[in-house]
Amino acid sequence: MTKPAAPAFGRPLTTVDVVILTIRAEALQVLLVQRPRQPGEPFPGQWALPGGFVDIERDQDLQGCALRKLAEKTGVDSPYLEQVGSWGSATRDPRGWSTTHVYMALLADATLAPQKGGNAADLRWAPVEGDGVSVPLAFDHADLLGAALGRVRGKTEYTSLPAHLLPPDFTLGELQHVYELVLGRPLEKKAFRTRMLAAGLLEELGTLKDTGRRPASLYRLREQSGLVYFTRSFEQRERA
Amino acid sequence: MTKPAAPAFGRPLTTVDVVILTIRAEALQVLLVQRPRQPGEPFPGQWALPGGFVDIERDQDLQGCALRKLAEKTGVDSPYLEQVGSWGSATRDPRGWSTTHVYMALLADATLAPQKGGNAADLRWAPVEGDGVSVPLAFDHADLLGAALGRVRGKTEYTSLPAHLLPPDFTLGELQHVYELVLGRPLEKKAFRTRMLAAGLLEELGTLKDTGRRPASLYRLREQSGLVYFTRSFEQRERA
DNA sequence: GGAATAGTGTCTCTAAGACAATATATG
DNA sequence: CATATATTGTCTTAGAGACACTATTCC
Numbered sequence: 001m002t003k004p005a006a007p008a009f010g011r012p013l014t015t016v017d018v019v020i021l022t023i024r025a026e027a028l029q030v031l032l033v034q035r036p037r038q039p040g041e042p043f044p045g046q047w048a049l050p051g052g053f054v055d056i057e058r059d060q061d062l063q064g065c066a067l068r069k070l071a072e073k074t075g076v077d078s079p080y081l082e083q084v085g086s087w088g089s090a091t092r093d094p095r096g097w098s099t100t101h102v103y104m105a106l107l108a109d110a111t112l113a114p115q116k117g118g119n120a121a122d123l124r125w126a127p128v129e130g131d132g133v134s135v136p137l138a139f140d141h142a143d144l145l146g147a148a149l150g151r152v153r154g155k156t157e158y159t160s161l162p163a164h165l166l167p168p169d170f171t172l173g174e175l176q177h178v179y180e181l182v183l184g185r186p187l188e189k190k191a192f193r194t195r196m197l198a199a200g201l202l203e204e205l206g207t208l209k210d211t212g213r214r215p216a217s218l219y220r221l222r223e224q225s226g227l228v229y230f231t232r233s234f235e236q237r238e239r240a
Numbered sequence: 241m242t243k244p245a246a247p248a249f250g251r252p253l254t255t256v257d258v259v260i261l262t263i264r265a266e267a268l269q270v271l272l273v274q275r276p277r278q279p280g281e282p283f284p285g286q287w288a289l290p291g292g293f294v295d296i297e298r299d300q301d302l303q304g305c306a307l308r309k310l311a312e313k314t315g316v317d318s319p320y321l322e323q324v325g326s327w328g329s330a331t332r333d334p335r336g337w338s339t340t341h342v343y344m345a346l347l348a349d350a351t352l353a354p355q356k357g358g359n360a361a362d363l364r365w366a367p368v369e370g371d372g373v374s375v376p377l378a379f380d381h382a383d384l385l386g387a388a389l390g391r392v393r394g395k396t397e398y399t400s401l402p403a404h405l406l407p408p409d410f411t412l413g414e415l416q417h418v419y420e421l422v423l424g425r426p427l428e429k430k431a432f433r434t435r436m437l438a439a440g441l442l443e444e445l446g447t448l449k450d451t452g453r454r455p456a457s458l459y460r461l462r463e464q465s466g467l468v469y470f471t472r473s474f475e476q477r478e479r480a
Numbered sequence: 481g482g483a484a485t486a487g488t489g490t491c492t493c494t495a496a497g498a499c500a501a502t503a504t505a506t507g
Numbered sequence: 508c509a510t511a512t513a514t515t516g517t518c519t520t521a522g523a524g525a526c527a528c529t530a531t532t533c534c
Contacts, residue, residue: 006335010296011251014328014339054328056250056337061329086326086341088254088294089301095246097296099254099339101326158398173486191523193487198522213484214531231473235494235523413513431496433514438495453511454505475496475521481534488529496520503514 012088013098016065017051017141019084019148020074022107023165027127028152028182030145031073034122035138042094043138047124049145051100066103073123074112079105080164084148092140104148106164156182160201160228163221171209171216172196179234187234201228252328253338256305257291257381259324259388260314262347263405267367268392268422270385271313274362275378282334283378287364289385291340306343313363320346320404324388332380344388346404396422400441400468403461411449411456412436419474427474441468 020031032047050073059065063081071077081103088099126133131146155161162178163170176192196202203222208215260271272287290313299305303321311317321343328339366373371386395401402418403410416432436442443462448455 006253007293012254012294012296013246014252014254053247054252054337054339056252056330059330062326062339083325085323086302088341090296090299097294099294099302099341101328101339171486188524188526189486190488190525194522211485211532213533214486216486229473231475232495232522233471235471411513428497428499429513430498430515434495448505450505451512452506454503454513456513472495472522483532483534485532486530489527491525491527493524494522496522498519499517501514501516503512505512506510507508 010097013093013096014054015051015098015100016054016062016069017049017100017102017144018066018069018073019049019102019104019145020070020107021104021128021148021152021165022109022112022125023178023181024109024125025127026181028165029125029127030133032124032126032133032135032137033073034124046138047126047133047135048138049102049141062101063103066101066105070105074107076105076107076111079107079111080161081105082151084144084151087140087144100144102144102148104151106152106161108165108167110167153182155227157233158230160196160199160221163201169205169218169220171218173216175219183234191234195230199228199230250337253333253336254294255291255338255340256294256302256309257289257340257342257384258306258309258313259289259342259344259385260310260347261344261368261388261392261405262349262352262365263418263421264349264365265367266421268405269365269367270373272364272366272373272375272377273313274364286378287366287373287375288378289342289381302341303343306341306345310345314347314352316345316347316351319351320401322391324384324391327380327384340384342384342388344391346392346401348405348407350407393422395467397473398470400436400439400461403441409445409458409460411458413456415459423474431474435470439468439470 022029031050033050035041035043035046035048037044050069052069054062054065059068066081067077070079084102084104086099086101088097090097092098126135128149131149132142133145136142137145152161156179162182163175165178166174172193175196176187176189179192180186201222202219205218205220207218209218262269271290273290275281275283275286275288277284290309292309294302294305299308306321307317310319324342324344326339326341328337330337332338366375368389371389372382373385376382377385392401396419402422403415405418406414412433415436416427416429419432420426441462442459445458445460447458449458
């Protein structure tokens with residue numbers, strides 16, 4: 001049996017799924033879409049990660065496909081976007097051998113287009129609880145979500161990643177709070193501030209944030225867009 | 241225009257490529273295969289990463305496909321295997337919109353089947369130089385290789401990953417030497433030994449390695465197969 | 481002044497960097 | 508003993524953990 005150079009038949013299905021994360025209501029939340037109820041659609045009416053088939057007419061590449069799906073659901077077009085990995089097997093989709101390329105996008109809640117990402121009946125934000133969400137997800141999306149959450153939490157230990165969950169201007173207190181929400185544990189204030197300021201990833205803006213009491217300095221990420229890697233992880237504290 | 245639930249046409253090609261790494265001749269080396277010269281094959285005669293189309297009849301999942309390709313080329317069936325990521329675009333393969341799922345496998349040189357992985361005319365080991373190899377690679381394989389090398393070097397800074405490039409029993413000196421080959425810089429002997437022993441990832445065997453002079457203690461990875469993550473990176477030393 | 485949040489001082493502790501010193505094998 | 512490699516001792520240093528203290532705002 002000879003192997004065809006480019007098999008015309010027997011090609012797996014190719015999809016892209018996007019784990020869209022933000023901070024809302026004091027919690028890390030993920031955007032879910034409801035599966036259509038048309039006949040022939042698998043998992044009708046169930047919640048799933050936004051995603052779908054690669055459109056080889058419209059999509060130039062996988063990242064472009066992920067950005068398209070993100071923009072369709074949220075209106076956001078330049079988030080922090082990172083590939084999580086790919087999954088593929090004979091059984092993960094009842095329609096046949098299928099693969100998915102999983103991306104995760106981090107956004108600030110405030111950057112969401114107001115009419116999108118929350119009002120449509122087939123869209124909802126679900127708070128992250130442990131390794132997933134409280135509703136069951138279609139396909140193997142619970143696995144994909146778990147992997148993305150593992151990635152976010154892992155990188156939160158030693159990179160500036162969570163800064164991308166905030167609007168451009170933020171205080172050190174807000175930044176620390178996001179780290180704590182993602183990690184699910186408190187961090188030492190002094191060590192946190194020292195690390196962030198020593199890393200040189202922030203620029204201090206002249207202005208202050210006028211909250212109830214003493215105003216805090218505002219900071220912004222320096223022009224670089226990428227992540228800053230710290231040489232140490234946050235260490236586990238004894239007293240939770 | 242309605243979107244079909246499972247597009248019968250317009251499916252991208254789906255391949256898996258494997259970056260197979262080992263230490264030979266005092267260098268990190270990667271296994272390359274020569275592209276076939278049959279008409280219709282892209283990049284005839286050029287060197288490439290081992291890989292090919294997912295066979296939906298034989299492969300249960302992507303990792304199984306990667307393991308199959310690894311075994312075909314090297315005879316090894318249980319290496320350290322990790323997914324690097326996936327690539328896909330309209331232009332990366334002249335035959336059409338294509339995706340590839342990239343895995344990397346780390347092996348000990350000694351575990352290679354002797355008749356494979358080196359003697360066949362269409363297989364060769366190429367030493368890693370900088371971010372790639374000295375020969376040009378087919379497709380976008382230079383990018384894929386670069387990503388895998390970045391992953392290996394990154395994880396070498398803060399995990400036990402390079403231990404999987406050695407045979408089961410090794411000395412701390414050999415382990416440090418592998419770290420240094422991967423990173424391309426010397427490490428402090430005392431700090432290295434303290435870190436490795438404190439991490440509790442090794443078990444000391446009673447026996448010693450009989451080399452020319454004073455014999456060294458032999459160690460073996462504890463039963464766990466996974467990686468151990470250190471809480472600090474190796475830091476850059478001033479004097480190279 | 482009281483409350484609340486922002487920001488600092490300072491002590492301890494761990495593990496890395498530097499590098500010298502000692503230990504154990506062969507010839 | 509000379510030599511080579513293995514292994515340990517020890518001093519310094521950077522940065523995290525702990526936590527108390529000061530600073531600035533509104534009321």
